Amino acid sequence: MSNIPTINLYEKLTSLLGEIRSKKLFSGIGIFYNDHMFGIYKKGGFYLRAKGDLANQVKSIGAIPWELDGVPSNLKIRDYYLIPGDYLTDNDKSLILVKMIKASLQQIESEKLADTLERAKRIRNLPNMSLKYERLLGKIGIDTISKLREVGAADAYILVKSQGLFVTSHLFWKTYAALKNKYVELLTEKEKEDGLKEVNEKLNIAGFRAMKYKL
Incomplete structure (x- = not known):
């Protein structure tokens, strides 16, 4: 000074x-x-x-x-x-x-x-997530981390598909891992099995084909 x-x-x-x-x-x-x-x-x-x-x-x-x-x-x-x-x-x-x-x-x-x-609050700040995924989820009204936690990874994935938006299984796995505060690569085999079971049950109810692969 x-x-x-x-x-x-x-x-x-x-x-x-x-x-x-x-x-x-x-x-x-x-x-x-x-x-x-x-x-x-x-x-x-x-x-x-x-x-x-x-x-x-x-x-x-x-x-x-x-x-x-x-x-x-x-x-x-x-x-x-x-x-x-x-x-x-x-x-x-x-x-x-x-x-x-x-x-x-x-x-x-x-x-x-x-x-x-x-x-x-920004989804992009979660592990695996980016501005691209934040904007994609924003199109279905999920614009905060708390809202994403409320909806869940499986339902968020299905909502995106239901809107006719182009989406791959990567969205589910990235959000699924993000909500566990970890990167996709760090998911355990048990977590992968549980995640696949959950999303396929909900895909079946929504009238979509099952997801074949864990990642």
Whole structure:
């Protein structure tokens, strides 16, 4: 952080937030707390990351959106706002800025948590699965891991076939193993026998031919 000239800001952030670190970026110097980049320092100006209501708050104190400051923008830095200089030097205003920084950090943490939870729902993140299978299952309304567990590998396979979609036995075995949280190659002989028996019983009820091979 020594390469950031605003020592007063650094001292306030360090005393109120803890250890702050910086990293040189193409667009300036990124300012991080707990691996969350909440600010960018560029040419003597401090830009704070803010979205939604927080963005409205920082604009209410005269902060300028990155793209209106004459600085080339991209999707990742459009949510940064140039904070008026007196909020870096005036003690009272600096305290207001620190509150906004804490709100920014809360936003970042919430977004990362939401992203983690969303990833946990994605079928493509299961063993054996990919975007191709996720999209195929999505066509029959199975768009989350919990929904796939609810339906089961055999019924999901039959639902896809019932829709007239092109599908091979690989879909069944990949989803069957995925729901056991393992790769197809690691299925035991007993698991293969049980899986084949289950899917063939359901294929028979649905009026489809039996699956001949385990894999």
